[in-house]
Structure formats: structure tokens, C-alpha cells
Amino acid sequence: xxxxxxxxxxxxxxxxxxxxxxxxxxxxxxxxxxxxxxxxxxxxxxxxxxxxxxxxxxxxxxxxxxxxxxxxxxxxxxxxxxxxxxxxxxxxxxxxxxxxxxxxxxxxxxxxxxxxxxxxxxxxxxxxxxxxxxxxxxxxxxxxxxxxxxxxxxxxxxxxxxxxxxxxxxxxxxx
Numbered sequence: 001x002x003x004x005x006x007x008x009x010x011x012x013x014x015x016x017x018x019x020x021x022x023x024x025x026x027x028x029x030x031x032x033x034x035x036x037x038x039x040x041x042x043x044x045x046x047x048x049x050x051x052x053x054x055x056x057x058x059x060x061x062x063x064x065x066x067x068x069x070x071x072x073x074x075x076x077x078x079x080x081x082x083x084x085x086x087x088x089x090x091x092x093x094x095x096x097x098x099x100x101x102x103x104x105x106x107x108x109x110x111x112x113x114x115x116x117x118x119x120x121x122x123x124x125x126x127x128x129x130x131x132x133x134x135x136x137x138x139x140x141x142x143x144x145x146x147x148x149x150x151x152x153x154x155x156x157x158x159x160x161x162x163x164x165x166x167x168x169x170x171x172x173x174x175x
Contacts, residue, residue: 006045046074072105096126
């Protein structure tokens, strides 16, 4: 299987991820801090890995950043990608089974080497559910991608309000 891997930092767990995937017989395409000279920003390298999945040049992707959140957000902006932030094997199994996730997002901070192997075991052994309700949910997500593509990439804000920086907000206890 061809797997696109990105990380915004050259952390030991990211290097272990690449080594583990290769040891399992996968072809790895590295992005970000794992590829010398590439842009390591989490939004850039996660998007690059996700685009390979969407284009069909990679079977799956694994995107990493310190918390995993930014990497999953960036990957999920690519139409056709269903990225799941997984911090344990049970979540990885469910993401593949019920959500037919095709991109795994990992936290460089939380993922130890033993946990990484458990997550990968669950991710690669789980298969997409054939349950009609599960399939319909995945189909709905695909329709959301198609709807967004028809409207164009720009999506208007939900409300007319503009978020203020945290420094400008008052806490409830402040009165």
C-alpha cells in the first residue's frame, strides 16, 4: 500500500512511524519535516499528504502535528478525505470501520511508540462497515464534499459575528 505521511516536526515518533510502515511492507511518501527541504508547516504538509489520497496517488495518509488537531483539520479540508484524529486503537478501529476514514491523524505529543503500533494494528486490520446506516453516513459526507465543490471553496460564515481575539474577550467571572 502507498501511504503518504506528513509531520510538522522531526520527532522520534514520526521517524518511528515511517520505519514501522516500511517494516510492514508499505511504500512511504514523506512530507513536511520528514522530507528535507519541504515546507514543514502543519497546514501545508497535511494538505499535501491528503491531496495524494484524494487524487488516488496514495491509498491512505497519516498526518502528524503536536496535538494532531491541526493536521486533521487541514486534511479534512481536502474534498474526498475523511481524516480521523486517533489517540488509541479503539478509536482507530472505529474510524476505519464506521467512518471509512482514509487519513489517520496522530498527536506527536501523546503517541508513544508502543501506542503507535497498537493504533496502526487497529487501523490496518479494520475494514469499512457494510451496515446500511454506516454506508449512508459516509455517502452523506461525500455529498457534502460535492456540494462544497459546486458552491466553490469559499463558505460564508455561519453568523455575521466576527470572533475577537482571546485577549480582547472578558471572562464571565470578570463581570
